[in-house]
Amino acid sequence: MGNKWILLAINHQTNWIVASATTDAKAETVAKFLYEKIFLQFGSPAEIISDRGPQFTSELLKENLKLQKIKHSLTTAYHPISNGKTDRDNWIIGSTLTKLAYNHKSKWDLFLDQAIWATRVRKHSVTKISPYYLVYGIDPILPGDKITPPYQGENNEPFDCYRDTSIRINNVIRARNSARIDQACCSRKNEKILRQKLQRIQISNQQLGDPKE
Incomplete structure (x- = not known):
């Protein structure tokens, strides 16, 4: 049986995505994904947010997270704001896979790592900063990129590990703070727009339901 599902996790601070192709989306599979792809690689998070799918509300997953003292929050059903970030990233992954696996649709899972x-x-699009930079504090070196020399100061000082590390830490702290502010502002803006749309829909429905005079 081939892979039919993609389990996907997003770090809300950095927008870093972790994903895995699976044959099913059972609670056992989700628990294994969290353990192998999240806990063993990044440590235990303070909180996990998920939708209300049966694999996420199962007793198995509930007890698993409880033992590790991880808070588990469920999004509100039929609430676009709650699932907005996940929905956007799902769309991006799906769109990228469609392009990469265009001539190999049955082997889409082989291209998942490239899409991620x-x-x-x-x-x-919101922070103008890559998730890679927010995690590692440096820009990624891509195939074909020119390898730059170690950091040099204004006066071309030689490489200094302590100085370079301090600069990277300070820069990434500022970048993360900036990203947090930008995402919070975007979230408030999107929520306001959605509420205005819902208000117009409610008003319109009331008008349609009014009895004729």
């Missing part, structure tokens, strides 16, 4: 890599190195 593309999301990590591209600049985010």
